[in-house]
Amino acid sequence: MTLLECRNVGMKFGGAAALTAVSISAEAGVITGLIGPNGAGKTTMFNCITGLLEPTSGEVMLDGADITKLAPFRRARLGVARTFQRLELFTSLSVRDNIRVAGEIRSRWSKDKGKSDTQAEAEHIIELLGLSGLADRDVAEIPTGMARRVEMGRALMTRPRILLLDEPASGQDEQETEEFGELLLHVRDEGTAILLVEHDVSLVMKVCSFIQVLDFGCLIASGSPAEIQTNPAVLEAYLGEDHSA
Amino acid sequence: MQDFLAYTVLGLCLGSVYAIAATGLVVTYSTSGVFNIAHGAVATMSALFYWQLRFDWHAPAPIAIFLTVCVFAPLLGLVLEVVVMRGLRGTSEVTRLVTPVAVLLGINGAATWIWFRSSNRALVPKKFFGESNVKVLGQAVYYHQIIGVLLSIVIAGALYVLLYRTRLGVTMRATVDDRSLLMLNGGRPDRVSMASWAIGASLAGLAGVLLSPQLGALQVFALTLLVFDAYPAAVAGRLRSVPLTYVGAMVLGLSKLYFDWISDAGQRWLVLRNLRNAIPALLLFGALLLLPQDRLRGAIVTRTRERFRVPTMREAVLWGGVLVAAMAMLQSIMSGSAVISLANGVALSLMALSLVLLTGYAGEINLAVFTFAGVAVIAAWQFDVGPTGLATQKSLSVGAVLLAMCVCSLVGGLIALPALRLRGLYLGLATFAFGIIVYQLVILQTQPLHFNIFGGKFTVNLFTNGSLTVPRPHWFGINFAGQRAFLMLMTVLFAVLGIGIIAIRRSAYGRMIVAMKDSPAACATLGLNLTRLKLGVFMVSSAIAGLAGLMWAAERRTLPNNADFDGFQSLLLFMIAVVGGIGYVSGAFIAGIFLSVLSVVMPDVFDKLGSDYPSLHWLFVTVLGNFSHYVGPALVGIGLGKNPSGIAQQIMDGFRPLKKAPGATAIWVAAIVVLWAATWRGAVSNWHFSLISVGSLFIVPRIIMSVFEDRFAEEERAVAGEDLDLIGIDRAFRSSDRQVLDTALGLPAGPSGGVE
Known part of the structure; x- marks a missing residue:
């Protein structure tokens, strides 16, 4: 069941577009990955979902209800929780x-x-x-x-009904990250939706059932971990045009 | 219609000068993040400097202006930036507000000392070109005013070119956005800050020179207030936008002049004759309502330098008891005049206590504590004495106290409402504006107000005939009219309220308000309604301020309406509370005593020394006494950037060794008690008692420290662990070291999580 749905969310700061018509979703009881290079707009997306920023266009829906205009504390009360990249x-x-x-x-x-x-x-x-x-x-x-x-x-x-995690594994060592992965699976099994922004690709591939990729404020790919690993657009975004190696 | 146009022209003239003052504020704020409340003081100092050159030393006007606006004022700004403001990086918003307050009081103190020390000298500045004017629509517009308009236009243009067309301007704007990024790109933010403070101060100086002839004779605080009038224009520009600031300044100038027009210069409605002075403050509230909701802010610096430890309830109760016992012993051996100074100090401590909850815990700002005292006094007086007239009541009733607290709480809630969705600084400005409005429209009102409500006549007594008399309480069968009894009542009240405030801090509510201060953004994402919580804290702290204010007024007995309510006393109290240690109840106590000692006791002591040694009169009275009175409190505030957690923290750190040497501490305390007993019996003079006991406060911890130094060092090693790098080099690795390593690395305890 789709719990969170962002439809064509756009965010502009002055002239610069941080997000352009991005549509992503997250399901209850599933860990969904949201990845992309630095500056792709992942944290901005989180801010739009939790209400710290109001998107310049598009809607944020929670369980079918439009929450785009709600204050951050109201969204939290509806079950949206998050962590911060900058603590x-x-x-x-x-x-x-x-x-x-x-x-x-x-x-x-x-x-x-x-x-x-x-x-x-x-x-x-x-x-x-x-x-x-x-x-x-x-x-x-x-x-x-x-x-x-x-x-x-x-x-x-x-x-929370949905937990947004912004790079939760950075600063943890290998063993800790492994434990942390188990923990995520445990939380998921209790029915919570998790939207995970993370640079540790092995963790993402291990725990996520579905992955969405942002680059320069646009959604460039979405699919299962296996599909994402071979997606040419994703490889280009991460490794540059010449990725034959 | 012609009148309307004429007043419009005059309003725009006034608005132009406000624009000059307000843009100066915007320039410094937008490059340093410091709202320079001392802007008005810089203007005042410059205006006095100009007066000195032009009218006392008769320098030609262009030279005097050049030296004031292009040399003196910018230098003052530079010195402020380098010596004071630079130390404020990484401190909380409260510290960044308090330090300029200290600068303001320091500059004004210095100005008073330099120009107004000796009695009633009238310093009268004249307009440029004297009274020469042109008639515009039948209204005289002075050359002075025209020069103001022209200068403001030139400055607007110059600022535009500076900010958008020069390299310095680009760097200035970049400093606002990201200081560290600018540094990485080879920019020099320090230089930019210096430039912006110099420009800001120069604009302040110019505004001061242009505004000063309005006053007739110069007065330090009146002139500062006149420049304060321009602050709402800067708020209208959100402290960042120069064009919006200009618009705000024009609205401000026009409102004042239109009021003159419709009220016949204040003669039409006597009740509202001071409204003109309150217009800027009212407009500030208007501007606050129009400002858009702030973007929720996270912790701007991940770790501010202020740290406050929370005492346990047991410690709180213990120290409350110690305070009351010590005060009881102390007052029994003190002279009457010393008891008065001490009572004054404790009353101020009580008022500072309301700020511990509001500012220390919740991070919000109230710059009108004395105004709440005024409101409380009016409410209590109304309850006890009623509309019948003179004070016939012999004692302050409990009902009056409760009513005063309720009224303060409600009033506090009402004024805070427009500012709560904004950052803390705006709440501070709103309270300051509220202080000015109440001062001008309520406290300076010497006639009772009569209302007809539903046919019934209702009279409210304000400061009738310029002062109110507040009786002292007669509670629990004890008459607190005597100075010593009242001192003890206030001390007990302080202890009880202090314990209550610590209990709040240790409760779920207390954790929430502290969390709100640390990261509003995180709180909101946990579902906390920040506005409601802030409102609640502000109302509770206003009620405490009301209670404290009533005690302060009862301590004074007769309260004149012109002494403490013009806003500066509130600024001073706020500053001293932060200096004392805003996160600590003990800090509030230290603050009150400190203020009383610096502004009353020290000058008295120097006076006495001066009359005892007439040959050194100039040193004791002219230099040290005046210095302590005028500049002393400000100097300690200016030093705040170095130690933002305040004096209470320093004292606690100083006394830490005592904890580890309980035997020696007990001997010391016993010695003081014996000394007290001897003083009480008359065997020792109280002068010697205070000398020895106060001296021992400084010496004993040092002695204990040096005697037990080795043992402390050893214990510290045991607690903190040794230098981890040296384990295995200095001595063999032991299994117990593993635990130490685990703790240092933040690993969970137990066999599974250890480092092998």
């Missing part, structure tokens, strides 16, 4: 409190107000993400790879 952690709070406060914010707006035990849920997420050893540390002093997991934990605390 946006709450630097005055500890790792535990970063995750906990997300649950506390959620309990202010969610319908099952007061019923859920935020603290226990936060501990569960901390455990799940392998952050137990760091829970009492200041987020400003933990390594980037771990900080990205904190952002993911924070997003998960809102119990």
